[in-house]
Amino acid sequence: MSPDAATDAATAPSIITAEGAGPHQTDVTIIGAGPCGLFAVFELGLLDLKCHLVDILDRPGGQCAELYPEKPIYDIPAVPVCTGQELTDRLMEQVAPFSPVFHLSQMAEKLEKLEDGTWRLTTDTGTVIDSKVIVIAAGGGSFVPKKPPIPGIDAYEGSSVFYAVRKMEQFRGKKLIVAGGGDSALDWVLNLQPLAESVTLVHRRDEFRAAPDSVNKMRALVAEKKMTLEIAQISGLEGENGQLTGVVFKDKERGEWSVPCDMLLPFYGLTMKLGPVAEFGLNLEQNLIPVDTEKFETSTSGIFAIGDINTYPGKLKLILSGFHEAALMSQAAVRIVHPDKKIRFQYTTSSTDLQQKLGVA
Amino acid sequence: MILNVTTPDGERHALEALEGWRVMEVIRDWGLPIVAECGGACSCATCHVYVDADWLDRLPPRSEEEEAKLDEAFDVRGTSRLSCQILMREELDGLHVTLAPMPR
Numbered sequence: 001m002s003p004d005a006a007t008d009a010a011t012a013p014s015i016i017t018a019e020g021a022g023p024h025q026t027d028v029t030i031i032g033a034g035p036c037g038l039f040a041v042f043e044l045g046l047l048d049l050k051c052h053l054v055d056i057l058d059r060p061g062g063q064c065a066e067l068y069p070e071k072p073i074y075d076i077p078a079v080p081v082c083t084g085q086e087l088t089d090r091l092m093e094q095v096a097p098f099s100p101v102f103h104l105s106q107m108a109e110k111l112e113k114l115e116d117g118t119w120r121l122t123t124d125t126g127t128v129i130d131s132k133v134i135v136i137a138a139g140g141g142s143f144v145p146k147k148p149p150i151p152g153i154d155a156y157e158g159s160s161v162f163y164a165v166r167k168m169e170q171f172r173g174k175k176l177i178v179a180g181g182g183d184s185a186l187d188w189v190l191n192l193q194p195l196a197e198s199v200t201l202v203h204r205r206d207e208f209r210a211a212p213d214s215v216n217k218m219r220a221l222v223a224e225k226k227m228t229l230e231i232a233q234i235s236g237l238e239g240e241n242g243q244l245t246g247v248v249f250k251d252k253e254r255g256e257w258s259v260p261c262d263m264l265l266p267f268y269g270l271t272m273k274l275g276p277v278a279e280f281g282l283n284l285e286q287n288l289i290p291v292d293t294e295k296f297e298t299s300t301s302g303i304f305a306i307g308d309i310n311t312y313p314g315k316l317k318l319i320l321s322g323f324h325e326a327a328l329m330s331q332a333a334v335r336i337v338h339p340d341k342k343i344r345f346q347y348t349t350s351s352t353d354l355q356q357k358l359g360v361a
Numbered sequence: 362m363i364l365n366v367t368t369p370d371g372e373r374h375a376l377e378a379l380e381g382w383r384v385m386e387v388i389r390d391w392g393l394p395i396v397a398e399c400g401g402a403c404s405c406a407t408c409h410v411y412v413d414a415d416w417l418d419r420l421p422p423r424s425e426e427e428e429a430k431l432d433e434a435f436d437v438r439g440t441s442r443l444s445c446q447i448l449m450r451e452e453l454d455g456l457h458v459t460l461a462p463m464p465r
Contacts (some may be wrong), residue, residue: 068406148435148465181432204437209429233436252439255411269433271407271464272398315401 011222015060015092018052018101022128027053029121029131031108031277034062036322037137038091038100043330045098046346046354049337051238052129054103054121056142061088065085066270077320083348087319097359103127107142108274111303119302133333136280136289136298137322138303140272148179148266152237160244161237161264165192175260177247179234180267186201186210188265189227190217199227202249206231231260236266249286262294285311295332296325302336304329362454366410368393369460373408380451384444384458396463401445406433408444409461416456420447437463 018024028044030037033055059065064073064084072081082090106123111134114120121129145163147153153161165171165188172195178185181203187210193199201218208215221227235256236248246258252271274287282289282298288311289298297304306329307322315321334343348354355361364378368424378387382447388395392407394408403426410451412420417440431437444458 063399070403071402071404077398138433146433149462150435204432205428207429209432231389235436269406270434270462271396 016099016101016126017103018103021126022130024052024101024127024129026050026129026131026181027051028127028135028333029054029119030135030137031121032062032137032139032307032309033057033060033104034103034137034139034266034307035064035087035091035319036139036326037062037135038088038095039323040135040137040306040326040329041095041098041100042091043327044333045095045349046357047330047343048357049120049133049330050100051098052101052131053104054106054108054123054127056105056107056144058105060092060102060104062139064088073319075320077316078265082345103129106140107275111280117302132302132337134281135329135333136277136303136309137307137326138274138277139275139308141277141287142272143270144275145266146268146271148234148268150234150237150312156237156239156242156244156264159242160239160262161266163266165265168192168195169261171196174262176263176265177198177202177259177261177315178265178267180269181205181208181210182267182269183210183214184267185265186214186218188267190214190221193221193227200230200236200261201227202230202232202247204231204233222244222361229267234266236263257323270349279325294328296329297332304333362449362451363454364388364453365455365457366391366393367457369462375421378449382446382449384449384456386445387449387461388444393460394463395405395444395460397445399445401444403427403430403443406430406443407463409434409437409463410442410444410458411438411440411461412442412447413457413459414440416453419452419456435464 027049028051030051030053035051065088067326069085074081106125109124110122112120119134161306175198176196177200178189179202189201222229226311232249232251238246244261247261248258250256289305291305291310291312293312296306306325308317346354352361362378364376367373376391385397398407399405423460427443
């Protein structure tokens with residue numbers, strides 16, 4: 001985490017995370033904690049619906065937090081300019097009165113309908129959430145590590161090539177090559193160096209985006225000959241039966257050469273993949289979920305889709321469109337959760353009832 | 362004006378382009394296979410192209426931000442650019458780029 005990000009986290013509203021695997025009971029389960037998922041918490045909250053959110057990132061904000069936290073956004077109504085992180089922080093402040101529960105660093109994996117009509121969502125870490133309504137606000141899909149387009153790399157994934165570190169012990173005594181120049185690459189170089197037989201960091205240029213402190217520590221290890229830094233790029237892999245024996249580096253001056261290696265850890269940032277949502281049976285069109293424009297409901301009753309992940313005639317992938325979709329979806333969702341309740345439409349400006357929910361009356 | 366694009370399968374396409382459009386946007390608008398997932402914010406490195414060497418000196422140099430973002434691309438060469446960072450203009454009529462290998 002960069003020093004900036006640490007500061008942001010300190011000033012952001014506190015996040016309620018779930019304890020235990022559940023089954024958790026709530027009114028609405030939202031897949032995706034980006035701006036649209038967060039604003040859905042607000043609109044649903046005004047209608048007294050409680051929400052749990054699932055997101056693969058370790059913090060709320062979706063693309064705003066991961067892709068462009070520092071970039072300005074100019075097309076949020078009545079907010080002439082704010083950054084992706086500011087938008088996230090303000091939404092978190094706006095939804096705080098409704099105490100949404102977050103399940104972070106998890107991917108929504110399985111969706112099934114129980115006998116009484118309840119939806120049961122299971123994540124890849126085993127969390128179970130039961131609710132009457134599902135809202136898919138998953139944007140461009142789950143953020144997952146970029147897999148380098150190196151020929152034959154698939155054969156080594158999971159045995160010799162790893163895009164994340166789950167158990168450090170598995171790297172003990174191994175010859176490791178770590179690729180990349182950001183915080184993930186540098187953090188794992190520093191963490192794994194003490195237990196690996198050898199560590200080589202390979203990066204395309206002698207400049208690093210990672211936190212300066214990590215870069216200094218890495219350079220100190222190189223100076224002490226406790227690890228190797230290669231300014232080069234990966235051009236091929238050597239090995240057989242899923243076991244790497246070497247990685248081929250190349251650069252303009254030196255050409256190509258091979259470095260012995262047991263395990264390769266590439267860290268080239270994240271990319272978005274639709275993932276298991278594609279298996280939810282929602283009649284996808286080009287990886288998007290078709291919805292109506294009255295309720296933003298999918299082909300399956302009780303499952304809604306809002307934000308970048310849905311499609312309908314005239315769809316624009318704008319945050320403000322997702323906000324609108326969240327409001328209309330909520331009106332339909334409350335009728336599913338409370339079919340017998342008469343729903344009153346109210347304004348926050350004048351309704352004491354809404355103002356009490358927001359904690360301002 | 363024309364933007365020439367060679368796709369990974371080796372096919373060359375001559376695309377009609379409009380002044381002021383990002384090269385990435387022209388490629389995407391014509392439906393060629395470019396990921397460009399951040400939509401032009403220099404935030405994802407999935408619009409990586411190789412610019413024909415003849416055209417290199419007619420392009421503004423990489424910004425520091427583009428240089429840093431290229432760290433997340435693969436097989437980066439001297440001719441590598443993020444195509445969202447190049448705007449089409451008169452002098453670039455006929456520009457030729459080749460789509461770089463994309464992450465999976």
